[in-house]
Amino acid sequence: MIKSTLIYRDDGLPLCASVDDDSDPTLTEQKKKIKMVVSRMTPQSAEEATLESGDYEIHYLKLAVVVYFVICEKGYPPNLAFSYLNDVAQEFEHSYGLESTRPTVRPYAFVSFDNFLQKTKKTYSDKKVQDNLDQLNNELHGVKQIMSKNIEDLLYRGDSLDKMSDMSASLKESSKRYRKSAQKINLDLLISQYAPIAIVALFFVFLIWWIFLR
DSSP states (O other): OEEEEEEEETTSOEEEEOOOOTTOHHHHHHHHHHHHHHHTOOTTSOSEEEEEETTEEEEEEEETTEEEEEEEETTSOHHHHHHHHHHHHHHHHHHHTTGGGOTTOOTTTTGGGHHHHHHHHHHHTOHHHHHTHHHHHHHTGGGGSOOEEEHHHHHHSOOOGGGGGGGHHHHHHHHHHHHHHHHHHHHHHHHHHHHHHHHHHHHHHHHHIIIIIO
């Protein structure tokens, strides 16, 4: 499952982080590693990648000057993680695009964005969405060829994020197709949740009309 979301500017400024359970020391350690990863990024660094870190996987998406990270438990489908990141990036850009690039922005200036993070995290953790993954993964098997690197190699053995950039083009195309499919699943889920409520509401409206206004 999704454990944490962090949003950084590529100059190292933290813009937002989800409100998580800070009692987990292993999760805190992953957040420290992400801060180190951001400090090592260059304009040539891969735009999308997965970093393996113990019992976790860190996925990131770099768009313009903003880098979006999500920490997931190992085994959580990377396709879904990147679809989640794309949704987060689209909403953040829509809400704070130009504002987040200003040099006067303070650390964690957009903490209120956590409301959207928590809502979206809940959607991507829904079992009905998870149950549709097998079919999507079979249709989009190419997205499994995701750039993957052990974070220990990256941080402590001198490897470079720049070396991972060659595969980014094919990954981005697959990720876009997957995101469209995942969004359709989310829409179907919302319809299944709220359609009964809408039907009941319409029934009462009709009943009131029939009794009092007819």
